[in-house]
Amino acid sequence: MSVTAPLGFRAAGVAAGIKDGGQRDVAVVINDGPHHSAxxxxxxxxxxxxxxxxxxxxxxxxxxxAVVLNSGGANACTGAAGFQDARTTAEHLAAALNDSADRIVVCSTGLIGERLPMPKLLAGVDAAVAEAARDGGLNAADAIRTTDTVSKIAFRRGSGYTIGGMAKGAGMLAPSLATMLSVLTTDAVLTPEQCTALLRAATEVTFDRLDTDGCTSTNDTVVLMASGASGTTPDEAEFSRLLTEVCQDLCRQLLADAEGATKAIAIEVVGAASTDDAVTVGRAIARNALFKCAIYGEDPNWGRVLAAVGTTDAVFEPDNINVAINGVWVCRGGSVGDDRAKVNLKPRDVTVTVDLSAGSASATVWTTDLTVDYVHENSAYST
Amino acid sequence: MSVTAPLGFRAAGVAAGIKDGGQRDVAVVINDGPHHSAxxxxxxxxxxxxxxxxxxxxxxxxxxxAVVLNSGGANACTGAAGFQDARTTAEHLAAALNDSADRIVVCSTGLIGERLPMPKLLAGVDAAVAEAARDGGLNAADAIRTTDTVSKIAFRRGSGYTIGGMAKGAGMLAPSLATMLSVLTTDAVLTPEQCTALLRAATEVTFDRLDTDGCTSTNDTVVLMASGASGTTPDEAEFSRLLTEVCQDLCRQLLADAEGATKAIAIEVVGAASTDDAVTVGRAIARNALFKCAIYGEDPNWGRVLAAVGTTDAVFEPDNINVAINGVWVCRGGSVGDDRAKVNLKPRDVTVTVDLSAGSASATVWTTDLTVDYVHENSAYST
Structure with a gap:
């Protein structure tokens, strides 16, 4: 299903030889209209x-x-020549579609600091356009993988329209966009202004709250395209809810596939004075190396949670903080609570609940544990 | 030498049974005056x-x-009872010295969230006072170790006075104090106001710029005591330089002993618009998990340096940043520079130089690599 679940879209993923192993590495997602809101x-x-x-x-x-995406190289920190490569890619796809380059979005992912092999990439764009079809969504999602072990796709049906999406990302996931690349599509009738508002609302509570390793990529892009091919003008509230669900679904898949992770951790911050406070506290915990190591070791070390909370400027009194790990309130009133031996940290899914006792706002931030495999994978990535 | 290098100080480190293995775990550092500026x-x-x-x-x-220090328990997140334990410890030492409790500094280090075994601790304080001597500095430094594999001590001789110091800390090292505990002593004649100004100036450019894992402890304390026993009123500039050297020396030892580290990394930020900018950029790099994994893998992955710089609000233009790793300018003008294959990352000491091309300020932040052993050690610490 993926990005071609909605009407009006064709997609493809091909092997252009940018990656060494013969895997797919170039994708296109083409909006055949009638509208091209984005x-x-x-x-x-x-x-x-x-x-x-x-x-x-x-x-x-x-x-x-249309969007053209490649894995195998991020085209980041490549100077003016790298920018020209992105422009050339857009112009090449535009020519193949009889359209103009300024209507083409370009996404790249892979190692920073190396030029792309342009002849291979442009030949790959030609091949992708030739193959692009209504059933090409899965191949497109496959082509944008880097260290991802699986493709990430999602879709939801609304009242007379469909929303589809794909994403890639396994490391370098942090706020201000948690995924490196995601393409979302819909056949609903939307104005560009609606696209902007709905996309921002959805990413703010999903991709923006996924933080696996605190590292913010140079390439993160989430693009929403609306073809209007269903002829349906959606109810905005319903569309917003479903778009958020698609993003959330993709986030869950990103989290499940995060580099080297053995745990998927939801940090629920409740009792906050504001949503911003809740997100700030959640992120501070999500980025705390010692906390993440403890969860890897299946150690309900709530002291590290409090030490992380204490680094923020959120509204709270240290003596009023309560912390539960997988439902056991191991910290009450900033001090020792229920028996930490009761915490079962064997399951992959872990929930840490932090009650700041400072208000009624809440937010959830998602992260992973810090593992030996994460270090292995990221110490060997570019060499 | 350590904290008893200057005149006027006695110290001891004893095994009180707070730790299981019979290691020293309680230390005292006593200032016998004539002055007690601190x-x-x-x-x-x-x-x-x-x-x-x-x-x-x-x-x-x-x-x-005097200062009383214990390892084997941080007495953090222990509520009102834990505060009373700290007070009782101070009162106990004060009584032994015929002094008042409000002239006793208490430091603890170890696991967060557990009460201290007070009978053992108080008996240890008695034993330490009984043993306290002019040659007790080494035992005191030994007694405050947690995961530290070696004691950290330093001293400098000034013109007619001496400065001594000890420190402990191996993990949870981050800005706003990089070490968990450090005691500095001098026999120079100083007012309390001088102590404050000189200590702040020294820690700001040393302990505050050490960031091994981005985690800020609940217990960090650096205390300076001046006995005046030398009778020498020091030249402030000389004293400031030497105190900074002692702190720097201790920082180097902390860095060399950081949990699981295989590299000691100096991040020199030059060409900054302000010192604050230089420190901000240095810290962003020091905290970047992907960069730290790359150095562990001896991979001169400068793209991760730029990605970390880009998350800050420092003054710079991305296209004007230059990066050298161990002297090889692998990134020039924000893009590919000299051949990265020329970088030799085999030595333990690594220098990353970032030239922001935005001014003339500079600062160095010290950190370590992110290693498999760090994850192992911190996933198994409390269980």
Whole structure:
């Protein structure tokens, strides 16, 4: 299903030889209309990859005809030549579609600091356009994998329309976009302004709250395209809920496949004075190396949770904090609570609940444990 | 030498049975005067251990007679009872010295969230006072070790006076104090106000710039005591330089002994618009898990350096950043520079130089690599 679940979209994923092993590495997602409304959100990292710089311009007018994505190279920190490579890629796809380059979004993922092999990439774009079809969503999702072990796809049916999506990302997942790349599609009738508002609302509570390793990528891009092919103008509330569900579904898959992780951890912060406070506290815990090691060791070390909370400027009194790990309130009133021996940390899914006793706002941040395999995988990635 | 290198100080380290293995676990450092000027800096973590809460009050008037330290338990997140334990410890030592409890600094280190075994601790304080001697500095430094594999001590001779110091800390090292505990002593004649100013100036460029794992402890304390026993009123500039050297020396030892580390990494940020910018950028790199894994893998992955720089709000243009790893400028103008194959990452000491091309300020932040052993050690610490 993936990005071709909604009407009006074709997609493909092909092996262009950018990666050594013969895997798929170039994807296209083409919106055949009738509408081409679109919006995108990008990494907040100030060191932005060339395709991000290109795509920010391309999406500015709210019109996108197609997205071209490659794995095997991030085209980041590649200077003016790298930007020209992104532009050339967009122009090449635009020519194949009889469209203009400023309606093409370009996404790249892989190692930073190396130029892309442009002849291979452009030949791959040609092959992808030739293959692009209504059933090509799965191959497209496959082609954008880097260290991902599985493809990530999702879809939801609304009242007379469909939302589809794909994503990739396994490491370098942090706020200000948690995934490196995601393409969302719908055949609902939406204006560009609606696309922007709905996409931001959905990513703010999903991708933006996934933080596996505190590292913010140079390439993060989430793009939403609306073809209008269903002819249905959706109820905004329903569409917003379903789009958020698709993003949430993709986030869960990203979390399940995070590099080297053995635990998927939901950090629920409740009793916060504001949503911002709840997110801040959740992120501080999600980024605490000692806490993440403890969960890897199946050790309900709530002291490390409090030490992480204490580094934030959220509203709380240390003596009023309660912490539960998998439902056992091991810390009450900032001090020793129920018997930590009662905590069962064997399951892969772990829930840490932090009650700040400072208000009624809440938020959940998702992260993973810090494992030996994470270190292995990321110490051997580029060499 | 350690804390008893200067005149006017006695110290001891004894095994009180707080730790299971019969190692030393209680230390005292006693200032026999004639002066008792002192200052201290504490963790900025808002979740402060009971001994920190006690000691902040005790040192407020600039007079400290003695410091009592224990390993084997942090007395953090232990509520009102834990605070009473810290007070009782201070009162006990004060009584043994015929002094008042509000002139006693208390430091604890070890697992968060457990009460201290008070009968053992108080008996240990008695034993330590009985043993306290001019040659007791080494035993005191030994008694405050937790996962430290070696004792950390340092001293410098000034013009007519001496500065000594000891420290402990192997993990949970992050800004706003990088070490868990350090005691500095001098026989110079100093006012409490001088102690405060000189200590802050020294820690700001040493302990505060050591960041091994981004985790800020609940117990960090650095205390400086001046006995005046040398009769020498020091030149402030010389004293400041030597005190900074002692702190720097201790930092180097902490870095060399950091949990599981295989590399000691100096991140030199130059060409910054301000010192704050340089420190911010240095810390962002020091805390980047992917960068730290790359150094562990001896991979000169400069793209991860730029990705970390890009998360900060420092003044820079991405296209003007240069990065050298062990002297090889692998990134020039934000893009590919000299051949990364020329970088030799075999030595334990690694220097990463980041030139922001935005000014003339600079700062160095010290960190370690992220290793399999770090994960092992911290996933098994409390269980």
């Amino acid at each position: 919006a995108a959100v990008f990494t907040k990292n100030r060191v932005k990859a060339a395709p991000v710089q290109w795509s920010q311009q391309a999406v500015a007018d709210g019109q996108v005809r | 200052a201290a800096v504490f963790t900025k973590n808002r979740v402060k251990a009971a001994p920190v809460q006690w000691s902040q009050q005790a040192v407020a008037d600039g007079q400290v007679r």
